Amino acid sequence: MEKRYASIWFKYLRTDRHAIRRPELREIPFVLAEPLHGRMVITEANAIAEAQGVTRGMVVADAKAFLPSLIVIDSQPQLASRLLKALGLWCIRYTPVVAVDPPDGLILDISGCAHLWGGERDYLALIVSRLRSRGFHTRIAIAGTIGTAWAMARFGKATPIIANGSEIGTLMPLPPAALRLEPETVDRLQKLGLRTIGSFLHMPPSVLRRRFGDRILSRLRQALGQEDEHIVPLRPIPPYEERLHCLEPICTAIGIEIAIKKLLESLCKRLSGEGRGLRTAILKCCRIDGKIAQVAIGTSRATANIPHLLRLFKLKIPKIEPALGIELFILEVPKVEDTDPVQEALWSSSPGLEETSLAELIDRLKGKEGTRAIYRYLPDEHYWPDRSIREASSIAEQPSTAWNTDRPRPTRLLTRPEPIEVTAPIPDYPPMLFRHKGEVHAIKKADGPERIEREWWMDTGEHRDYYDVEDDKGRRYWLFRAGHYDDGNSRQWFLHGFFA
Amino acid sequence: MATMKESKQEKVNRLKQDMLRWQGFVRPESHAARIGLGPVEDAFPNAVFPPYGVHEFISGGREEDAATSGFMGGLLSRLTEGNKTCLWISTSRILFPPAMGAFGVRPDRIIFVDVQRERDVLWAMEESLKCNGLAAVVAELQDMDFIQSRRLQLAVEKSSGTGLVLRSNPRNIGSTACTARWRIRPLPSALEEGMPGVGPPRWQVELLKVRNGNPGCWKMEWSRGCFVPVMPSIRQNKALQLQKIS
Numbered sequence: 001m002e003k004r005y006a007s008i009w010f011k012y013l014r015t016d017r018h019a020i021r022r023p024e025l026r027e028i029p030f031v032l033a034e035p036l037h038g039r040m041v042i043t044e045a046n047a048i049a050e051a052q053g054v055t056r057g058m059v060v061a062d063a064k065a066f067l068p069s070l071i072v073i074d075s076q077p078q079l080a081s082r083l084l085k086a087l088g089l090w091c092i093r094y095t096p097v098v099a100v101d102p103p104d105g106l107i108l109d110i111s112g113c114a115h116l117w118g119g120e121r122d123y124l125a126l127i128v129s130r131l132r133s134r135g136f137h138t139r140i141a142i143a144g145t146i147g148t149a150w151a152m153a154r155f156g157k158a159t160p161i162i163a164n165g166s167e168i169g170t171l172m173p174l175p176p177a178a179l180r181l182e183p184e185t186v187d188r189l190q191k192l193g194l195r196t197i198g199s200f201l202h203m204p205p206s207v208l209r210r211r212f213g214d215r216i217l218s219r220l221r222q223a224l225g226q227e228d229e230h231i232v233p234l235r236p237i238p239p240y241e242e243r244l245h246c247l248e249p250i251c252t253a254i255g256i257e258i259a260i261k262k263l264l265e266s267l268c269k270r271l272s273g274e275g276r277g278l279r280t281a282i283l284k285c286c287r288i289d290g291k292i293a294q295v296a297i298g299t300s301r302a303t304a305n306i307p308h309l310l311r312l313f314k315l316k317i318p319k320i321e322p323a324l325g326i327e328l329f330i331l332e333v334p335k336v337e338d339t340d341p342v343q344e345a346l347w348s349s350s351p352g353l354e355e356t357s358l359a360e361l362i363d364r365l366k367g368k369e370g371t372r373a374i375y376r377y378l379p380d381e382h383y384w385p386d387r388s389i390r391e392a393s394s395i396a397e398q399p400s401t402a403w404n405t406d407r408p409r410p411t412r413l414l415t416r417p418e419p420i421e422v423t424a425p426i427p428d429y430p431p432m433l434f435r436h437k438g439e440v441h442a443i444k445k446a447d448g449p450e451r452i453e454r455e456w457w458m459d460t461g462e463h464r465d466y467y468d469v470e471d472d473k474g475r476r477y478w479l480f481r482a483g484h485y486d487d488g489n490s491r492q493w494f495l496h497g498f499f500a
Numbered sequence: 501m502a503t504m505k506e507s508k509q510e511k512v513n514r515l516k517q518d519m520l521r522w523q524g525f526v527r528p529e530s531h532a533a534r535i536g537l538g539p540v541e542d543a544f545p546n547a548v549f550p551p552y553g554v555h556e557f558i559s560g561g562r563e564e565d566a567a568t569s570g571f572m573g574g575l576l577s578r579l580t581e582g583n584k585t586c587l588w589i590s591t592s593r594i595l596f597p598p599a600m601g602a603f604g605v606r607p608d609r610i611i612f613v614d615v616q617r618e619r620d621v622l623w624a625m626e627e628s629l630k631c632n633g634l635a636a637v638v639a640e641l642q643d644m645d646f647i648q649s650r651r652l653q654l655a656v657e658k659s660s661g662t663g664l665v666l667r668s669n670p671r672n673i674g675s676t677a678c679t680a681r682w683r684i685r686p687l688p689s690a691l692e693e694g695m696p697g698v699g700p701p702r703w704q705v706e707l708l709k710v711r712n713g714n715p716g717c718w719k720m721e722w723s724r725g726c727f728v729p730v731m732p733s734i735r736q737n738k739a740l741q742l743q744k745i746s
Contacts, residue, residue, distance in 0.1 A: 355633035358585060364627060365613055370620030375612040377597045389597055392608065399608050405601040408698075411569040412562065413596035444688065447697040470698050474688035475563040497596060498563055500570020500603075500686075500701040500722070 002164055006108040006124070007149035008131070009139045010087075013104045014079055015046035020135040029067060032075035033060050043075045047137065080104065087131075088234045094127060099231035105153070107146055107231050114142075120161050143167065146231065147223025151178035167224050172198030179219045185212050240278070240333035242267045249288050249325020253317050256285070256326070260313045261306070263331040268304040277302030277339035283313065285320055286328040293320050297367060300395050301359045302337035308360045315367045359395060379403045383452050385413060385496070407450065408468050410478040410497030417494035420479065427485040430467045434479065436495055441471035449481075462492075468499060476500070520545050520712055535578045538729040540705055540720065544680070545712040551579070553679030554629075554652045554663035556644070558670060558708070565668050567686040569595055570701050572664050573603030574722050576636055579662055580609055584635035589613045589624045591640070604725050622648055629655040629663050636662040642670055649676035681709040687719060702730060 010016065014032055019025045029049035033040045040060035049070060054063045064070050080103055088098045088106050094117075097109035110123070117123040120142055131138040141152030144164035151171060152160055155178040162170050171178070174197050176189040189212070194200045197220075200208065205217055221227035242263045250256060260283065271277060279302055285293045295316040303309065320326075365371050376392040378399045388404070424431040430446035448467035454460065462483030470476045476499035482492045534541055535549040544550055557568045580586050588595065588610050597607035613628075615621055618641060625639040629652060644665060656663050665678070683706040689699030700723040707715045719730035 355585070357631050358633035361628055361631040361633065362611070365624055368620070368623065370616045371624065372614040372616055375614070376608060376610070377612070378608050379598070385596070389607070395611075403598060403601040403607060405598070409599040409602065410566065410596055411573065411599040412566040412594045413599075414594060445696075445698045468698055470689060472688075474686045474702070476566075476686060476689070476698060476701070477563075498566030499698075500567050500573070500599070500703075 001111055003144060004110050004114065004120070004142060004164075005144070005146045005149045006110050006127075006140055006142045007101065007146065007153040008091075008106040008108070008127070009150075009153040010084075010104050010136050011139065012044065012046055012137045013083060014044050014075065016136045017079065017083055018073060019046065025071070028071060029054065029069065030071035030073060031060070031063065033072050034075045034077075040072065085234065087136075091127070092235060094123070096235070096237050097231070097233045098235075099233055101150070105150070107149070109231065109233075110142065124160065143170075145223055145225045146229050147180065147219060148225075150180060151223065154178060164225075168201070171223060172196065172201065176200075179216065179223060181216060181219060185216060188212065238332050238334065240267065240271070240336055242331045244329040244331075246327050246329070249322075249327050251322035251325045256317055256320060256322070256329075257310075257314065259326075259329045260317075260331075261310055263329060264306050264309050264313075267331055267333065268306050268309070271304040271333075271336070272339075275338060276336050277304045278309070278333045279335040279337055280333070281309070282332045282334065283316075283320075284330040284332065285322070285326040286330070287322065287326050288324045291323070293322070293326075295319055297363075299359070299363045300366070301356075302339045303356075303359070304339065305356075305360070308363070311360075312363055312367050315364065315369075362395065382455065384455060385409070385452070387455075387458075408447070408499065410468075410476075411500045413478075413497040414495070417480070417496045420493050420495050422479075422481075422493040428465070430469055431479065431493070434469075434477075434493065434495075441475070441477070443469045444472050445470040466496070523712065535575065537727055538718075538720075540707065540716075540718050540727075540729075543707055543710055543714045543716050545710075549575075550679050551662055552656055552660055554649060554656055554665060554677075556649070556665045556667060556676060556678040556681045558673060558681060558683045559666060559668045561669070563686055564684065565666065567701070567703050568666055568682075568684045570599075570603060570722065571682075571684045571703060571705070571720075572638060572666065573600050573605050574727055575662075575664065576600070576610075576638070577604030577725075579636045580605060583609065585609050585611065585633065586636040586638065587611050587613060587628050587634055589615065589621050589628070589637065589639045591615055591618065591621060593640070603722065618642060622652075625663065625665075626651055626655050629661055630659055631661070632659050634661050636664060638664045638666065640666045640668065642667060643672070644670075644676060645674060646676055649678050653677045653679070678709075679711050680707060680713070682706065683708055689721075 015030065029046065029052060031042045031045040031049055031054060033042050042054065042056055042058045042060060042063060044056060045054045052067055054067060054070065060072055084100045084102065084106065088100050091098045091106060091108060095108050095110050095113045099107045101107045114120040114123040117126055124140055124142060128138050128140055139153045141149045141156055141160040141162065143149040143152060143162035145167060148162055148167045148170060151174055152162060155174045176194060176197060177186045179197060201220070208216055218227060222229045244259050244263050250259060278299065280296060280298045282294055282296045287293060297312040297316060362374060366374060376395065377389040378392045378397065379401050380388055380390040381401055382388050418436065421435040422431040423433050428449060430448055431443055433440055433442045446467055446469040449465035451463060451465050453463045464480040464482055466478060466480045468476060468478050477495055478497035478499060480494055480496055482494065537549060541547060541549050557572070559565050559568045576586055586609065593612060593614055597610060600607045600610065613624055615624055621639050621641050625637055628634055628637045644667065652663055685704040687702045687704050689702045691697060691699040700721055702719065702721045704717065705720045706717045709715060721728045721730050
């Protein structure tokens with residue numbers, strides 16, 4: 001696509017802002033000044049003051065000498081950049097790529113945008129009239145390169161819309177300052193009598209480089225479109241984003257659902273065309289009152305399945321507060337992954353972990369409010385019972401080691417071992433009976449001990465001697481004694497689990 | 501007269517089969533569909549463990565919970581044959597996954613869902629039972645009324661999974677729409693005579709209710725990766741006979 005750029009120049013950016021805030025300043029000359037080397041120096045003068053001969057860089061005392069009614073306001077150093085940023089964000093409605101061009105301009109990448117507003121002329125007129133109605137002196141030019149648009153916005157006399165390819169003719173009569181050069185270079189060009197760009201445009205590059213440096217050549221090439229120039233957008237452009245404007249504000253759940261469906265349809269069409277699927281999606285609902293309500297969903301596997309995503313969003317709809325109504329829906333997809341091509345099986349495969357319907361079920365469970373967590377466990381190479389398993393990081397992760405089943409392990413394991421009182425005949429023999437919660441269990445059969453050492457590099461404490469025991473009623477328990485046998489310490493027997 | 505009687509008996513049998521068919525119990529072509537529960541399985545209609553149903557397990561304490569979990573593990577090992585997946589939903593989970601390995605279920609094929617309230621367990625279970633990608637869904641619930649169980653049963657009939665509900669210390673055991681109601685109690689294990697230590701897990705398996713089946717009570721053992729019905733040993737048999745004679 002043919003590149004088109006618009007450059008906006010706010011000639012009186014800071015004074016306009018003061019005039020907007022204080023209407024009484026609109027009709028009188030005033031300047032912004034800041035102290036420099038012990039003198040107050042004018043940094044910006046409004047249009048009326050400039051018409052009467054006050055210019056930037058003048059000392060305030062000199063200006064007051066011939067214009068006693070001049071009002072002086074202290075200039076705020078960060079004001080210009082803040083203002084430009086705010087104006088740039090406002091301009092995002094005309095194009096997604098807006099860059100700040102300090103100290104007093106904006107650059108808009110309008111490639112493929114202008115026709116939405118009925119052509120470049122109407123587009124330009126609309127932006128200028130909107131900005132002027134807010135009180136800013138605005139000049140704007142549209143061209144095929146940033147350099148030419150910048151030059152025409154500031155120095156252009158004729159039409160502000162420059163067709164691609166006619167840059168040379170347009171730039172010829174302009175002064176060298178229109179090339180965005182340093183003041184020293186501009187001064188030197190002036191001294192040498194090169195008062196227009198045309199006067200040195202056809203000089204050999206080696207000559208220009210020797211006298212004025214590399215920069216002038218690069219600026220010339222940029223303005224003529226022979227060298228690429230990049231701008232940094234104010235807002236990074238999300239690669240996958242869908243917008244839906246509403247004619248009427250929406251405040252019902254059904255309306256929101258229809259909106260989400262429309263957004264998903266266009267998004268998923270694009271995603272599946274590129275062989276990709278989304279992992280997370282954020283729905284932003286811009287309300288009439290200026291606030292944004294947003295909900296997010298996540299999937300355990302990249303997917304572009306509309307019914308599934310819609311079902312996930314349906315679980316979240318009750319959380320969206322429409323207030324007076326929603327006027328704009330934005331669906332952003334920050335995380336996208338490649339999807340494996342899905343082969344439509346003629347016969348249904350066995351329901352394993354790779355099954356799509358299972359992944360979708362887990363997404364739904366995750367999205368539901370009452371769900372705390374979803375786990376899958378893999379074996380880990382530890383003997384300590386609590387550490388013998390670890391959580392799987394993904395649904396399809398395969399165990400790296402085999403499950404260890406040669407030792408008896410209880411089907412139910414208490415998260416915190418419960419202390420018991422025990423009668424044991426001699427050390428290292430299983431107990432004869434134990435008392436737990438007031439009930440005495442007489443032990444009939446027992447296995448053990450199985451000594452499990454603490455992993456000293458992970459934590460400190462006593463080792464455990466585990467016994468699996470069965471009482472007279474056939475109930476099977478997993479008991480352990482912490483540490484070595486010790487007369488002084490009676491609280492060293494614990495119940496840790498229940499066998500099947 | 502005899503032929504008349506026979507034909508009457510045949511008619512009754514045929515009608516019984518028809519009723520079973522109307523209620524969703526399809527007569528299997530062979531006994532390959534059996535799950536390996538031995539005499540317990542004969543109590544079910546057509547003598548096959550109904551795969552598309554919700555089974556309710558009543559338990560009276562933590563020891564019985566453990567025994568029931570083990571028994572469920574045995575069932576899951578059959579249901580998840582061929583790398584299938586199952587879901588375990590609970591509010592406060594103390595199941596120790598590696599122990600499932602002893603019952604033939606690969607613990608990494610179980611997905612654990614922890615939820616906050618009992619209501620969420622029911623929602624999650626119904627949602628999972630509708631899913632075709634699962635072999636079985638286990639839920640730990642305290643109470644379940646008829647409507648809730650009916651919802652689960654309807655969800656199961658549409659998909660092809662099995663639902664197992666472990667009801668620990670239920671406050672009231674009303675009627676439910678479940679296919680069967682079980683109670684598993686631990687029994688003293690037995691090893692070969694004279695051997696020390698604890699034997700393989702042994703349970704008293706009680707079928708309190710079976711839809712279109714015959715409730716009963718059996719002794720089962722989980723040994724070498726399958727359910728083994730516990731027969732009275734020769735000596736016990738003799739003792740029984742002596743009792744009868746006297």
